[in-house]
Amino acid sequence: xxxxYNFIFKSLGWKFKGSFDELPPKFIIIVAPHTSNWDFPLGIxxxxxxxxxxxxxxxKSQLFKFPYGFIFRALGGYPVERTKDNNxxxxxxxxxxxxxxxxxxxxxxxxxxxxxxxxxxxxxxAKKANVPIVLVGFDFKERTIVIEEPxxxxxxxxxxxxxxxxxxxxxxxxxPEQGVDMGMYDSLITQLEIEK
Numbered sequence: 001x002x003x004x005y006n007f008i009f010k011s012l013g014w015k016f017k018g019s020f021d022e023l024p025p026k027f028i029i030i031v032a033p034h035t036s037n038w039d040f041p042l043g044i045x046x047x048x049x050x051x052x053x054x055x056x057x058x059x060k061s062q063l064f065k066f067p068y069g070f071i072f073r074a075l076g077g078y079p080v081e082r083t084k085d086n087n088x089x090x091x092x093x094x095x096x097x098x099x100x101x102x103x104x105x106x107x108x109x110x111x112x113x114x115x116x117x118x119x120x121x122x123x124x125x126a127k128k129a130n131v132p133i134v135l136v137g138f139d140f141k142e143r144t145i146v147i148e149e150p151x152x153x154x155x156x157x158x159x160x161x162x163x164x165x166x167x168x169x170x171x172x173x174x175x176p177e178q179g180v181d182m183g184m185y186d187s188l189i190t191q192l193e194i195e196k
Contacts, residue, residue, distance in 0.1 A: 005045040014042075018147030020050045025101040026131045027150055028122055029055060030164070031138060034107035036174035039138055043105065044075060046136075046145055055103040058092075078104075089124045096129035105136075108164075114178040117187040118168075123160065127153040135164060137171030146171060161188055 029052075031043060047055055056076040063072050064079040072079075096102050108118040126133045132150035139146055148167060153160055165188075168180035 002048045002051070005048045009045050009049055013143045014145065015143065016050075016145050016147065018145075018149075020052050020134075020147060023052070023103075023134065023150065024132060026096055026099070026129070027103045027134055028126050028131060029103065029105040029134045029136055030108050030122055031105055031136045032108055032118070032168040033138070033171060033173035033179035034109050034112055035176075035178040036112060036140075038174055039107070039112075042138060047076075047105070052103065054101060055105050057105045058088075089121055089128065092125045093128045096125070096131060108168075109180070112178070115184070117184045117191065118165065118180065120161075120188070123153055123157070123164075133164075135167050137168060138173065139171045140174045141172035141176075157192065158189055161185060 031039070043057070047053065054076075056078055059072060059077045059079060061079040063069070064077065092104065106122045108122055109115050110119045122133065125131075130152075132152050134150045135148040137144075137146040151163075162185055165180060165182060165185045169182055169184075171179070173179040
C-alpha cells in the first residue's frame with residue numbers, strides 16, 4: 001500500500017516539509033487544522049508513506065460501530081466515548097506506561113467544525129507519560145505536510161500553548177475559516193485561569 005499511497009500523494013501535488021526520521025519510541029502526534037473529511041485519508045497515506053505504521057489514533061466511539069467499525073479498528077483506531085465522564089488522559093497514560101513503543105495521532109480541535117479553543121488532553125497525556133509532542137500541519141494551500149521537531153511539555157503551559165497555536169495558525173486547512181487562530185489561545189488561557 002505504501003507504493004500506492006506514495007503515488008497518489010505525489011500525483012495530487014503533496015510534499016513533506018520536515019520528517020519523522022528521528023522519532024523516539026513513544027510520542028504523540030498532534031495534527032491540525034482538522035477541517036475536512038479529507039484529513040483522515042490524507043493522514044492514513046502520510047502514516048504509511050512515512051513508515052510510522054504503529055501510530056494509532058483515537059476516534060469517537062460512533063465510528064467503531066457496525067457497519068464500518070472493523071475498518072477503523074483495522075486502521076489502528078481506539079474508540080473514545082465522549083458522553084461518559086471517563087478519565088481518558090489516565091487511560092492513555094497507562095497504555096504508554098505498559099508498552100516499550102507506542103504512539104498516537106490526535107486532532108486537538110476534536111471535531112471538523114469551527115471551535116473557540118483547542119482541547120488540552122493531549123498535552124496532559126504527554127506530560128504525565130513523559131513523552132514528546134510532534135506537531136504536524138496539513139497545509140492544503142501549499143499541499144504540504146509540515147512536521148515540527150518533537151518537544152516535551154515544559155512547566156509553563158501558557159508558553160507551550162502559544163507555541164502550539166502559533167504553529168497551527170500558520171497552516172491553511174481544507175476549509176480555512178474553520179482553522180486554528182490566535183483567538184483560541186486567548187480563550188484557552190482564560191479557561192485555564194478560571195480552572196485554577
